[in-house]
Amino acid sequence: MRLPTLVFLAATTLALGACGNTVEQRIGGAAVGAGTGAVVAGPVGAVVGGAAGAITGPSVARATRRATR
Numbered sequence: 931m932r933l934p935t936l937v938f939l940a941a942t943t944l945a946l947g948a949c950g951n952t953v954e955q956r957i958g959g960a961a962v963g964a965g966t967g968a969v970v971a972g973p974v975g976a977v978v979g980g981a982a983g984a985i986t987g988p989s990v991a992r993a994t995r996r997a998t999r
Contacts (some may be wrong), residue, residue, distance in 0.1 A: 956987050
């Protein structure tokens with residue numbers, strides 16, 4: 931990857947990580963989404979999966995927390 935792409939990905943990750951209910955939920959969701967996306971669709975899937983995971987991470991965490999009680 932080129933340096934501008936890496937800088938863009940890092941900035942996007944930080945921006946999405948900072949706008950959550952808790953940072954741990956956003957970063958955890960982004961990491962899981964990026965890992966899954968990378969396995970399924972390569973680098974493009976990692977970016978899309980990371981964004982989707984960061985957005986849906988807190989709601990998934992709340993749902994699983996309620997389901998395990």
